Amino acid sequence: MLSFTTLHHLYVHIPFCHRICPYCSFHKHTPGGADMNAFVDALLMEVEKHALAPRTIFFGGGTPTMLSDTHLERLLDGLRQRMDMSQVVEFTLEANPRTVTASKAAVMRRHGVTRVSLGIQSWDETALKTLGRDHSPPEAEETWQVLRDAGFPSLSLDLMFSVPGQTLESWRRTLEKSLELRPDHLSAYNLNYEEDTDFFRRLKTGEFQTDPETDAQLFEMAIDMLEARGFEHYEISNYALPGHRSTHNEAYWFGADYLGIGPGAFSTMAGCRWKNIADTPRYISMTLSGQDTVVEREELTEEQRLTERFGLELRTARGLPLDLVAPRASRLLDTLSVQGLVEYDSRFVRLTRQGKLLADPVAVALLTSA
Ligand code: SF4
Structure with a gap:
């Protein structure tokens, strides 16, 4: 019989997205001709090497809900067979509008997902267009309703501020609309211009400008409006109603060990950090042929x-x-x-x-x- 190791936090990286947002620096790509069955097999093989008993699980990306019902079911079912899930207290899956149907939400619920974080960024058409997002506000609202109807215990909305051209009024409307939907948790990120993104290049050519004073006003507006509605500002970009903090993210912030699986995923355990190869086809072929997919490894100094x-x-x-x-x-x-x-x-x-x-x-x- 397998003996499981209690590893407190597991991250699973799903790198696929419908369309690439011009500000995004994560390891992600459109599915292209990716063999999704082989991708799921590779993730399961990687998990199997560890005999885990995690407390939190987080599926991030990319867009985990880009997996079809069938592939998601195979993956979630396969994880259950390869890990001891009895200690899981929080199981989060990141989702994007237009990628969640009632049947997919049911698969997620059936397999123990307790928390979904929906990346909507804004309820403003112009801001969504600037951000290169491929959903409309009504589509985001429809997806939210599907998630609510599925009965997840905790739902979060991801928002973004300091978007080029965004006004205080447009941000206020986005916050108001978000609050109307009664989320349990909200993340509100200040747009970062990460190197190697289209937005960074546009900042450097002067097409976009930053304005710290407006950024501060947008940030403070979020604090005022969300705290007034009972949200605790428990981390600079995160707000939770009582009992709805993200345990998984708190673990990162407080330096807990975590294992990341999937292409481009990082792990940190016992003072050592390593990274899997950020090349999905090679990740799949290397994992399935038993090769080590770790491409960077370092001992963290004090x-x-x-x-x-x-x-x-x-x-x-x-x-x-x-x-x-x-x-x-x-x-x-x-x-x-x-x-x-x-x-x-x-x-x-x-x-x-x-x-x-x-x-x-x-x-x-x-x-x-x-
Ligand atoms: S959907 Fe998310 S992960 Fe995908 S490109 Fe956009 S920001 Fe990046």
Whole structure:
């Protein structure tokens, strides 16, 4: 009999998307002629190597709901046969509008998915067009209703602000429309111009401009509107009703070990980080022929771990443990506190609302003082 190892957090990468959004830097591509049966076989083979008993599972991408009902069913069923699922407390699947039917939602529910994160980004047609999204607001709403009807215990909406051309009014309408749908959780990401994306090139040529003042107003509008409706701002880009925080994402932010499977997926365990090959056909053929798909592997240095902790934990409502910062930064802490950027008690340092607007520079200042 197999003996399972409790690995707390499992990530599964599904790299397929209908269309490629011009701001996206994840490992993703259109399905092309990909052999989906072989892809599912490869994921299952990779999982089988580990004999896992995870607490959280997260299917991200890409667009996991691009898999057909049949392929998704095979994958979810196959996972159940190869892992001990008895300890799973949260099972999230990322979805995009137009890729979820009632029958697919039923497959997900039947196989234990507890949480769906729907990437709608905006309810504004113009913003959706700028973002290169391939769905309309009515299609997003229809998908939301399908997910609600399927009875998932926790549903999240993914939104984006600081989209070129976006006004305060358009963002307000997007937040209002989102709240009307009564999500349990909301993610609101500030658009990032990642290198190697079309948006980055357009920023560099001057077609797009950034405006930190407007970004701050958009960010604060989200905090005001969502907190007024009972959402806890538990991480800079994330808001949850009581009991609906993402346990899986909190695990990343607080430095827990996780295993990533699939093309381009990262894993971090026992101070070592590795990455699978970000080439789907090669990932499939290498896995199925028993070859190692890991292409990068590094031991994290103490400095890297500390940098990550400062960068991630300071963004959370809990904050960064004071014993990481003090005593060498006590004068800086006082200065930042007088400036209204941080507050701290005997255990944790937290960003104030003003500090959240300057999260990265504050983290760097604290790190270089510690
Ligand atoms: S749907 Fe998501 S993963 Fe796919 S290209 Fe767009 S942003 Fe990237």
